[in-house]
Structures are given as C-alpha cells and as structure tokens.
Amino acid sequence: MWQRVAGAGWRILLAVGLVCGVGLLPWLTRTDPAYTVLKARSAEREPTPEVLADIRRQLGIDGGPLHVLTGWLGGLVRGDAGRSWISGADVLPDVTRALGVSLLLMGVALLVAVLTAGLICARTLRLGARRRLGGRRGGGSLSAVLASLPEFLVASVLATVVGVQLGWLPALGWYGPQWTLLPALALGLPAGAVLGRLLDDLLPGAFGEPWALAAAARGLTGRSIARQALRRCVPALLPNFGLFVVGLTGGAVAVEQVFDIPGLGRTTLQAALAQDLPVLQSGTLALVLLAGLATGATRVAARLLTGPALRDGALSSLHRPAPPAGGLLPLLYGALLLAVVGFGLTRDPLALDTGQRLRAPSLDHPFGTDALGRDLLARVGHGALDTLALAAAISAAALLAGVLLGLVPRVSAPLVDTVNSVPPVLVALLVTAVAGSGAATPALAVGAVAWAPLAAHTSSLLRQERATLHITATKGLGAGPVHLLRHELLPAVVPPVLRHALLRLPGVALALASLGFLGLGAQPPSPEWGLLLAENQPYAERAPWAVLAPAAVLALLGALAVSAAGGLRRRPTRSSPRQTDAAGQRPVAEAEREPAGFGAR
Numbered sequence: 001m002w003q004r005v006a007g008a009g010w011r012i013l014l015a016v017g018l019v020c021g022v023g024l025l026p027w028l029t030r031t032d033p034a035y036t037v038l039k040a041r042s043a044e045r046e047p048t049p050e051v052l053a054d055i056r057r058q059l060g061i062d063g064g065p066l067h068v069l070t071g072w073l074g075g076l077v078r079g080d081a082g083r084s085w086i087s088g089a090d091v092l093p094d095v096t097r098a099l100g101v102s103l104l105l106m107g108v109a110l111l112v113a114v115l116t117a118g119l120i121c122a123r124t125l126r127l128g129a130r131r132r133l134g135g136r137r138g139g140g141s142l143s144a145v146l147a148s149l150p151e152f153l154v155a156s157v158l159a160t161v162v163g164v165q166l167g168w169l170p171a172l173g174w175y176g177p178q179w180t181l182l183p184a185l186a187l188g189l190p191a192g193a194v195l196g197r198l199l200d201d202l203l204p205g206a207f208g209e210p211w212a213l214a215a216a217a218r219g220l221t222g223r224s225i226a227r228q229a230l231r232r233c234v235p236a237l238l239p240n241f242g243l244f245v246v247g248l249t250g251g252a253v254a255v256e257q258v259f260d261i262p263g264l265g266r267t268t269l270q271a272a273l274a275q276d277l278p279v280l281q282s283g284t285l286a287l288v289l290l291a292g293l294a295t296g297a298t299r300v301a302a303r304l305l306t307g308p309a310l311r312d313g314a315l316s317s318l319h320r321p322a323p324p325a326g327g328l329l330p331l332l333y334g335a336l337l338l339a340v341v342g343f344g345l346t347r348d349p350l351a352l353d354t355g356q357r358l359r360a361p362s363l364d365h366p367f368g369t370d371a372l373g374r375d376l377l378a379r380v381g382h383g384a385l386d387t388l389a390l391a392a393a394i395s396a397a398a399l400l401a402g403v404l405l406g407l408v409p410r411v412s413a414p415l416v417d418t419v420n421s422v423p424p425v426l427v428a429l430l431v432t433a434v435a436g437s438g439a440a441t442p443a444l445a446v447g448a449v450a451w452a453p454l455a456a457h458t459s460s461l462l463r464q465e466r467a468t469l470h471i472t473a474t475k476g477l478g479a480g481p482v483h484l485l486r487h488e489l490l491p492a493v494v495p496p497v498l499r500h501a502l503l504r505l506p507g508v509a510l511a512l513a514s515l516g517f518l519g520l521g522a523q524p525p526s527p528e529w530g531l532l533l534a535e536n537q538p539y540a541e542r543a544p545w546a547v548l549a550p551a552a553v554l555a556l557l558g559a560l561a562v563s564a565a566g567g568l569r570r571r572p573t574r575s576s577p578r579q580t581d582a583a584g585q586r587p588v589a590e591a592e593r594e595p596a597g598f599g600a601r
Contacts (some may be wrong), residue, residue: 344381406458
C-alpha cells in the first residue's frame, strides 16, 4: 500500500514539475512574453515600452512567473484554466474540443495499427497454429517499409494522391468521421508496423511453451492455440501500447499540420510558438492526465490477461535460445545503404545549377535534382552522415538508459509516464529555450524521450521473467539477486530489448526528420533528411523523386534494422536442454510431462 502511495506521489510531483517548467517557457527563452504576444496579435504595431507594459497588465504577468503560475493553478481548482493570451477566449473549452478531436483520431489510428499488426503477425500465427514454426518470421520487409516511412510523408502522399488527385476521401479540414481516415492511416500504419514486429518476436516463444504443445497433443484446434498465444504475448506489449496511445494524441503534430486538423498536438505547438501560456499549460496537463490514464488501464489489462500465474511464479519464459534469423539480408541491405551513401559523398551537395531544376533521375543525376538544381544523391549521401550517425548514437544511449531504468520500475515507471506525455516537438521547444537553437536541439529533444519505450519494455519483460518457473526454482536452490540478474534475467531480457532498440532506430531517424520538417532542426542549406523532405514536399506532385529519394533511404534503413534484429537471438548452447526437434517443435511426450504453466488455472 505504501509503495502505491509513494508511486502516486512521485507521479504527481513529476507532473507538477513538468507543468511548472512549461509555465516558465516564456521566461526561459529570455524574451519578453509581452513582445511575443504583441507580434502574434498585431505584427505591425510598434512595441513601445508603454504598449508592452499595457499588455503585461492585461495578461497579469507584471508580477513575474511565480505570480502567473500560482494564479493559473488556483484557477484550475475552480475549473478555470484562464483565457488565451492571443485570442482572449476561454482556454478550457478550446483545449477540451482539441482533445476530443485528437481522441477520435487516436481511436481510428489505433484500429488501423491493430489491423496492421495483425497482418504482419498473420504468417507467424498460421505457422504456429500448424506446428510448423521453425525460427522464421513473417512480415519483415513489409513492416520495415511501413515503420520507416515518415508519418508526415505518408500524410502528404495520401492527401495528394487519394484526397486531391483521385478525390476518394477529403484531404483537408475536420468536418466529420470521413475526414479521419487519411490521417488515421498516416498515423496507424507506422505504429502498427512497430507493434506487429514486437508481437511477432514473442509469438514463437509462446507456441513453444509446454501448455501450447500439450494442447496440440490433446487435439485442440490451431485457431484456439493461436488465440491463447496472442493472449500470452499481449501483456508484455501493453506498456508500449499505452505509450502509442499518448504518442498518437499529442505527437501527431506533423500529420495534424498536413491535414489541417485542430487537434491537441497542433494546438499545443501553436501555443508554444506564440507563447500562449494558458493554452500551452492546459494542453500539457491534458496530455499528462491522458498518459496516466493510459498507463493505469494497460497495467490493469496486463494483470487481467496474465491471471494468477504472474503472482504465483508459474509462467514460462518467452525468450528461449533460438537460431538467429536474417541470413544474408542484413549484409545485402547494409551494402546497398553504404553504396548509396558512398556514391553520394563523392558529389557536391551544395552545387547549384538552375538550368537543371527538378530534373528526373538520369545517369548524371541518379536520384534527380531538387528545386535549385542540386544533386539529390549528393544531398542524401551527405545528409546520411548527420542523420544516421546521430540516430545511432541516440539509439545506443536510449538503449543503455532504458535497460538501466527498466531494472528499477518503481523509479522509471512515473518517469516513463511523464516523459511520454510530452510531444518531442514540445521537448524541442523547451530544449531550445534552455540551450538555444542549433543542430544539437533535435538530438537533445529526441534523446530525452527515446529511452521511455525501451524502459517500459524492459520492466514489463522483467516482471514476467521473474514470475517464471525456472526463476522460482533457481531461487529455491539458493541463488542470490546478483546471480539471478546476471545469469538469468539479463540474458533473457536484453536480447528482445536490443531488437526493440534496432526496430526503433528508423523511428529515431524519423523523429529527427520530423523536427526538421517542422523547422525545429537543421536549417538550410544542410542536407539533413528531414529538411530534404520539408524542402521538396511542395514539389511532390511535379517531381515525386525529390521526396521519394530520402524516403526510400529511410525505408532501406528500416529494412536493415529489422533484418539485423532477427539475427540478435540467444544461440542454443550444448548445455541447453533440447527444446525443439527438426520441425521446430518439442517432442509431444516431453510436452505432456511438463506442467501447463500459463494455461493452468
């Protein structure tokens, strides 16, 4: 009971600290909030000292930041979030309306994500139900492409092709349910690809557990076994599913910008750019509360799905030694990526030739040219040095921080909830306010939130691994906590989290690209990939190669990450017990001799 109270108090303290930090944003930027508000209201009006003093008096900020914060918190107690500094309208109705829009979009996007994850796992489920699973995975290439496509690029292509050229669905605005389909596809496809890969990584272990083998030996249908295997694996993914819920609500800024959707992410971003403090604080508080509700719901659902086996230590480990997958694919994808980067580095990314504007791919320009006649292959190659190196460094740091913090869930869980409730765009603005703008701003912003999914995954897997039968038996033989952690828990937990980090490597690159797309990253003439996409998006209909070139390299990076992740598996040792026969399944007699574990009630 005391631990729950302490955890709730830690979450409340972090939430209050975050909201207060956001409330200090105008002063952290070392700019006068009155000047920013004046420019947002009327750019032509002269910012004389008298005018600025009058604005401070109108907004009630002449007493300083502490006065503003205490006044806003006091108003919340009375159900009053204040008035917008820009429009003068009540904040609470506007934020509530934006939250409703984002929740509707998030619901449809989650449906798309679940369907996408199901399609990616369909082959593994089918093979597992037929007892023919032998270390092969399904949906690798498809999931790599989907997970690697930037959300804003998918949104732009869908809006241009499906909405404008074909006219099948409305492309801009928000006037009814039919306006949700295109943005939901743009958000749900990449999210579903990541969830599908994580689930596809766990399913073979579930099909190899004693309960599944015994059920097959007793004649249960493959469909029933597959359904229970899904139930067995889903609890380990629910923490990350909760993170996706918040990410699809507050982190959908770029998609909301493309489709002109008045959602909470876009509202919060606009308020941050205009330093409209009441709207910014209220939007951030709504995201924090949503993160808390999503996290609590996923934890309750995980306990209900797992049942008493988690409490009684009756689970089997999903992470058994298995032959590594991948083969020559990682080498092929890696060689292709190196070839693109290598050829691009031999060219000048800044050479202008206005007579070669928007030229189609040719022998002289294999990727075509952009609107200024610059060679796209050169820009993609030189941009890879910054994008790939930065993404790899951030992913490595996030993996280390995620594993270390995941080992202490009582400390990391409230941090994960709070960090995930803040969109990377808002983090970028906070980093810019504290450290100033520059090339390091996107790296700091993405690195500040990239560890959270890995920490949630680590703590979830660790919780289930500690409830396994072999850990209970090892404890009974006198093993101490250090031995268990070093020889049992970490070898079982680190490989899947490492594969997860590799799967998120393209996502880190995409987050950097998204900040560049929104103008918060690198600035021209830098060839950073996000900036390339932003610069060439207006010409996507006339010169699609200008957008497809960096997008294709991102997809290639995703394919490399997925195939390399398949090779990071625990190899069976000679001392390991025999777990599978040549067909990829354990002998029936052995399965019948062992307890049913997860299936027992």
